[in-house]
Amino acid sequence: MSGIVYGIGVGPGDPELVTVKAARLIGAADLVAYPAPEEGDSFARTIAASHMRAGQREFAIRMKIGEGQYPKDEVYDAAADKLAAAAAAGDSVVVLCEGDPFFYGSFMYLYARLAGRIPVKVVPGVSSLMACAIASGGALAAKNDVLTVIPAPLPEAELKRRLSEAEAAAIIKVGRHLPKVRKVLDELGLSAHARYVEHATLDSQKVIRLDELDGAAAPYFSMLLVHRRGEAWS
Amino acid sequence: MSGIVYGIGVGPGDPELVTVKAARLIGAADLVAYPAPEEGDSFARTIAASHMRAGQREFAIRMKIGEGQYPKDEVYDAAADKLAAAAAAGDSVVVLCEGDPFFYGSFMYLYARLAGRIPVKVVPGVSSLMACAIASGGALAAKNDVLTVIPAPLPEAELKRRLSEAEAAAIIKVGRHLPKVRKVLDELGLSAHARYVEHATLDSQKVIRLDELDGAAAPYFSMLLVHRRGEAWS
Numbered sequence: 001m002s003g004i005v006y007g008i009g010v011g012p013g014d015p016e017l018v019t020v021k022a023a024r025l026i027g028a029a030d031l032v033a034y035p036a037p038e039e040g041d042s043f044a045r046t047i048a049a050s051h052m053r054a055g056q057r058e059f060a061i062r063m064k065i066g067e068g069q070y071p072k073d074e075v076y077d078a079a080a081d082k083l084a085a086a087a088a089a090g091d092s093v094v095v096l097c098e099g100d101p102f103f104y105g106s107f108m109y110l111y112a113r114l115a116g117r118i119p120v121k122v123v124p125g126v127s128s129l130m131a132c133a134i135a136s137g138g139a140l141a142a143k144n145d146v147l148t149v150i151p152a153p154l155p156e157a158e159l160k161r162r163l164s165e166a167e168a169a170a171i172i173k174v175g176r177h178l179p180k181v182r183k184v185l186d187e188l189g190l191s192a193h194a195r196y197v198e199h200a201t202l203d204s205q206k207v208i209r210l211d212e213l214d215g216a217a218a219p220y221f222s223m224l225l226v227h228r229r230g231e232a233w234s
Numbered sequence: 235m236s237g238i239v240y241g242i243g244v245g246p247g248d249p250e251l252v253t254v255k256a257a258r259l260i261g262a263a264d265l266v267a268y269p270a271p272e273e274g275d276s277f278a279r280t281i282a283a284s285h286m287r288a289g290q291r292e293f294a295i296r297m298k299i300g301e302g303q304y305p306k307d308e309v310y311d312a313a314a315d316k317l318a319a320a321a322a323a324g325d326s327v328v329v330l331c332e333g334d335p336f337f338y339g340s341f342m343y344l345y346a347r348l349a350g351r352i353p354v355k356v357v358p359g360v361s362s363l364m365a366c367a368i369a370s371g372g373a374l375a376a377k378n379d380v381l382t383v384i385p386a387p388l389p390e391a392e393l394k395r396r397l398s399e400a401e402a403a404a405i406i407k408v409g410r411h412l413p414k415v416r417k418v419l420d421e422l423g424l425s426a427h428a429r430y431v432e433h434a435t436l437d438s439q440k441v442i443r444l445d446e447l448d449g450a451a452a453p454y455f456s457m458l459l460v461h462r463r464g465e466a467w468s
Contacts, residue, residue, distance in 0.1 A: 009364070011253070019360060020257055021250035070377070100364040108373040115371075124364040124435075126253060130243070130334040134356045137349075139342040143304075144388055146396055149381040162380055165399070201358075 003030070003087035005114055007107040009100040009125015010047045013221075014201035017126045023051040025123065030091035033083060035106060036060040044096035059083075066220065071106075080113035087118040100125045104151075104172065129170055132197040132223045135207050140225070141168045152177035152224075160184045163226065171224040178218045185210060190226055198222040237264070237321040239348055241341040243334040243359015244281045247455075248435035251360045257285040259357065264325040267293040267317060269340060271300075278330035293317075300454065305340075314347035321352040334359045338385075338406065363404055365434040366457045369441050372429070374459070375402045386411035386458075394418045397460065405458040412452045419444065424460055432456040 006025050011017035018026075026032060026048050036042035042060060061079045063071035086093050101107035101122050114120045129149065133140035141147040148166040150159065152174045163169055163184060171181055174196075185191045194210035198219055210224060240259050245251035252260075260266060260282050270276035276294060295313045297305035320327050335341035335356050348354045363383065367374035375381040382400040384393065386408045397403055397418060405415055408430075419425045428444035432453055444458060 009360075012358070014255070016255035016258070017253050017358065019245070019251050019253050021248070023254055024250070100360075102367045102373045103364055104375055104377075104379075105373070108376060111373075122368045124246070124251065124360045124368050126243075126334075126358045126360055127364055130337055130358040130361055133336045134358050139336045139339070139345075141338055141383065142342055143338075144385040145338075146385070146388075147383040149375065149383075151378040151380070153378050154380070 002119065003089065003091040003093060004119040004121065005083050005087050005093045005095060005110075007095050007097055007101040007111060007120065007122040009105075009123060009127075010044055010096050010098060011126040012099055012128040012131035012201045013043075013047060013199065015047055015050050017131070017201060018048065018051060019123070019125065022048075022123055022125065025092075026051040026094050026096070027053055028092060029056065029094040031057045031059055031083075031086050031093045032096065033059040033061060033079070033093060034096040035065065036062050037065045038062050042096075044098050047098070048096050059086075071109075076109045076113060080110055083110065084114060084118050097125065098128075100127045103127050103129070128200055128221070128223065129172075131200040132170070133225060135197045135200040135205055136195040136225050137207070138195070138225070138227065140170070152181050156180050156184060160188065163188055163190065166226065167228050169226040171226065173220070174218045174222045174224055175220050176217045179216050181224060182210065185224075185226065190228065193228060194224050194226045196222065196224055236352065237323065237325040237327060238353040238355065239317050239321050239327045239329060239344075241329050241331055241335040241345060241354065241356040243339075243357060243361075244278055244330050244332060245360040246333055246362040246365035246435045247277075247281060247433065249281050249284050251365070251435060252282065252285060253357070253359065256282075256357055256359065259326075260285040260328050260330070261287055262326060263290065263328040265291045265293055265317075265320050265327045266330065267295060267313070267327060268330040269299065270294040270296050272296050272298060276330075278332050281332070282330050293320075305343075310343045310347060314344055317344065318348060318352050331359065332362075334361045337361050337363070362434055362455070362457065363406075366404070366431040367459060369431045369434040369439055370429040370459050371441070372459070372461065374404070386415050390414050390418060394422065397422055397424065400460065401462050403460040405460065407454070408452045408456045408458055409454050410451045413450050415458060416444065419458075419460065424462065427462060428458050428460045430456065430458055 198206040
């Protein structure tokens with residue numbers, strides 16, 4: 001008797017952007033696990049809640065969540081042990097992942113600990129990359145465009161080098177790095193080509209040109225999209 | 235009385251990877267439109283078929299589909315006119331798009347002709363980018379990796395320049411460009427770091443190391459994933 005662990009992408013935020021497959025597996029699971037902050041609600045669970053059964057067993061994987069925070073190995077070790085034990089006892093286990101599990105997601109750390117030990121399957125989800133492009137009103141990339149995904153925590157010189165070579169770029173994990181990113185885009189003359197998107201697909205969604213955005217910080221779930229040609233919003 | 239046109243991403247191929255929102259809108263639509271080859275079945279329609287109602291009105295947008303083929307403006311002009319007329323008459327219209335509508339998708343050409351003329355909304359879908367990474371068994375990107383999406387039709391020198399600078403890369407639209415891409419990856423010593431994925435999430439899915447792949451061509455729906463560090467499959 002052996003169960004299975006599914007790593008499931010639940011999409012960018014709108015509960016209706018969960019896939020039919022994810023909704024089915026979530027509803028059928030014996031145990032629903034999800035990352036959660038040390039105190040308070042899990043965003044992944046909030047997205048998936050309407051697809052869960054009443055009284056379903058749950059496992060909140062509590063960890064320090066936030067900018068530049070990578071949870072300690074012990075957190076993943078302990079969570080993997082608990083998930084593996086449930087699967088070994090025959091449970092169908094789902095681990096909810098915001099967006100897609102393998103696109104800058106934390107599920108890969110659990111996957112590395114579970115694969116080969118118990119059956120693990122990964123179910124793709126709608127990524128915030130695609131959701132933010134749609135929110136911005138312009139195509140992310142077309143035809144033979146090269147698209148570069150650039151994490152904002154990179155050093156300023158590296159950001160500048162990458163952005164100077166990019167035709168179309170998505171700058172992720174903006175957060176407190178907003179002033180640094182803004183400076184680089186200003187220097188490259190790209191600020192007028194950049195759209196800022198926050199909380200895509202949620203009621204709190206915000207889309208604004210970078211040069212109209214005030215403030216020195218952005219939430220963790222925000223992104224800047226840059227089209228060198230500026231065609232997307234012409 | 236005015237209807238609406240929805241551009242809907244139906245995901246990479248598995249009909250269960252359609253979102254709950256897409257399934258609802260497809261089932262409720264007065265008219266279901268989709269790109270189709272000049273003769274034969276539409277892949278987008280095949281993905282969505284189980285979410286359609288019996289007897290639903292359909293509009294196959296017939297066009298030359300294939301490598302390096304961009305349909306003529308007249309095809310999109312005529313299709314946009316027909317979609318706009320249906321929406322103006324009060325219909326709810328869905329246009330099915332493989333993967334995600336704004337990620338190298340053809341819906342943007344209809345969007346450009348329809349936006350401002352009638353209400354148009356775009357619904358993100360699961361992209362083949364995420365589906366192929368999962369099929370390959372490795373994360374697409376993690377932490378502060380820079381990820382570059384590179385279309386294979388680019389000239390060899392450009393491909394080489396882009397790949398030499400990439401930490402993680404997805405080479406899309408491989409098709410008949412396979413020998414050129416293989417040569418570039420060989421020269422950069424990256425062939426052992428490259429995984430080839432074809433028909434991700436379908437029963438015909440195939441995943442293989444590039445250096446174990448024979449042949450001089452690949453199907454249109456194929457991708458190469460390259461991790462410079464090779465960690466993904468270590």
